[in-house]
Amino acid sequence: MHFIPLMQPDISEDDIAAVTSVLRSGMLVQGKNSEAFEQTIAAFLGCRHVVTVANGTASLHLALAALNIRHGHEVIVPAFSYPATANVVELVGATPVFVDIQLSDFNIDVSKIEQAITPKTKAIIPVHEFGVACEISKLMEISEKHNLFVVEDAACALGAKENGKHVGSFGGIGSFSLHPRKSITSGEGGFITTNDNALASKIRVLRNHGMKTENGKMIFEEAGFNYRLTDFQCALALSQFKRYNDIVKRKQEIAEIYLNGLASNTKLQLPATFNNRNHTWQTFHTIVSDSISRDVMIDKLRKKNIGTNYGAQCIPIQDFYFKKYNLDCAKLFPNAMHAYMNGIAFPMYNRLKDEEVKYIVQTVNELTGN
Numbered sequence: 001m002h003f004i005p006l007m008q009p010d011i012s013e014d015d016i017a018a019v020t021s022v023l024r025s026g027m028l029v030q031g032k033n034s035e036a037f038e039q040t041i042a043a044f045l046g047c048r049h050v051v052t053v054a055n056g057t058a059s060l061h062l063a064l065a066a067l068n069i070r071h072g073h074e075v076i077v078p079a080f081s082y083p084a085t086a087n088v089v090e091l092v093g094a095t096p097v098f099v100d101i102q103l104s105d106f107n108i109d110v111s112k113i114e115q116a117i118t119p120k121t122k123a124i125i126p127v128h129e130f131g132v133a134c135e136i137s138k139l140m141e142i143s144e145k146h147n148l149f150v151v152e153d154a155a156c157a158l159g160a161k162e163n164g165k166h167v168g169s170f171g172g173i174g175s176f177s178l179h180p181r182k183s184i185t186s187g188e189g190g191f192i193t194t195n196d197n198a199l200a201s202k203i204r205v206l207r208n209h210g211m212k213t214e215n216g217k218m219i220f221e222e223a224g225f226n227y228r229l230t231d232f233q234c235a236l237a238l239s240q241f242k243r244y245n246d247i248v249k250r251k252q253e254i255a256e257i258y259l260n261g262l263a264s265n266t267k268l269q270l271p272a273t274f275n276n277r278n279h280t281w282q283t284f285h286t287i288v289s290d291s292i293s294r295d296v297m298i299d300k301l302r303k304k305n306i307g308t309n310y311g312a313q314c315i316p317i318q319d320f321y322f323k324k325y326n327l328d329c330a331k332l333f334p335n336a337m338h339a340y341m342n343g344i345a346f347p348m349y350n351r352l353k354d355e356e357v358k359y360i361v362q363t364v365n366e367l368t369g370n
């Protein structure tokens with residue numbers, strides 16, 4: 001078998017044509033594709049405003065800046081995610097307060113949020129990890145009771161829903177990424193969603209150097225960022241989005257081959273599926289039993305031409321956070337630590353062929369003695 005990477009973007013001839021047409025037009029930034037993408041996604045998600053930004057981290061950073069979250073404030077984040085979720089809290093000078101996850105969906109354990117709230121808490125950033133919604137309605141009840149902002153980190157969950165409602169449309173702000181590891185890509189890229197008109201305007205101003213135009217005059221009303229996305233990237237994202245349903249449908253088929261083929265593997269805990277929450281399969285994430293070394297398994301799979309990797313990180317044990325806060329992660333975040341130490345993500349992208357998935361299943365079963 002040839003090498004099967006963990007992820008491969010799906011770039012079609014139409015995508016390439018969409019990008020080159022913008023390049024030929026000479027309008028490289030802030031052209032019509034940004035607006036078209038924003039309107040298309042707003043209609044898809046059922047959100048009033050969508051604002052394209054440079055990437056998913058810029059999107060979270062901009063969200064916190066627009067909410068005026070700063071030094072002296074605390075923001076609740078799951079202990080298990082991509083570190084960007086907590087990094088942006090540090091970047092605005094606030095303090096991330098970590099809450100453990102549950103192992104069923106690898107998302108924040110909503111029952112543990114209230115005990116983490118203090119008078120300094122301003123916001124919660126729940127993550128919809130691996131393409132499935134967290135228990136967002138329950139979380140919204142808590143945030144409303146305590147008057148906290150919610151910034152949904154939906155970086156890897158475009159199209160995920162709870163009871164038919166899209167992630168990114170529950171909280172005050174939703175944040176998405178268009179990195180090649182996500183379901184559709186613009187290379188680097190991201191976007192923010194909100195239903196709040198004032199927040200949307202502020203986000204647009206902050207995205208563009210803190211500038212607004214009034215009667216054709218430039219007014220710099222904030223010390224802003226340049227977090228704009230180029231128009232050729234928006235053209236790519238828009239072209240990719242046309243295939244969104246096909247991409248997720250194919251990933252669902254792949255997930256079923258994995259789930260059936262690995263169902264009787266006693267060494268692997270497979271990802272759960274839920275009645276009221278669809279899985280968009282950004283990642284196929286499993287947990288290996290303690291009797292197997294996850295890192296040895298990654299090495300052995302690589303030797304068999306299969307690319308796998310960790311799913312996400314236990315953030316408070318990463319160098320920066322450990323040096324700064326020195327938290328007893330095994331005691332405080334046992335599930336995040338277990339997912340971090342034993343988690344393994346298998347190849348998942350729509351161009352994977354059935355034979356490749358079956359080869360992976362067979363190899364994994366052989367290597368784990370099943």
Ligand SMILES: *Cc1c(COP(=O)(O)O)cnc(C)c1O
Pocket residue numbers: 055056057058081082084085127129153155156177178179189190
């Ligand atoms: C990918 C990802 C990000 C970062 O997005 P970028 O576009 O790479 O900056 C943030 N949070 C989560 C949960 C992610 O999966």
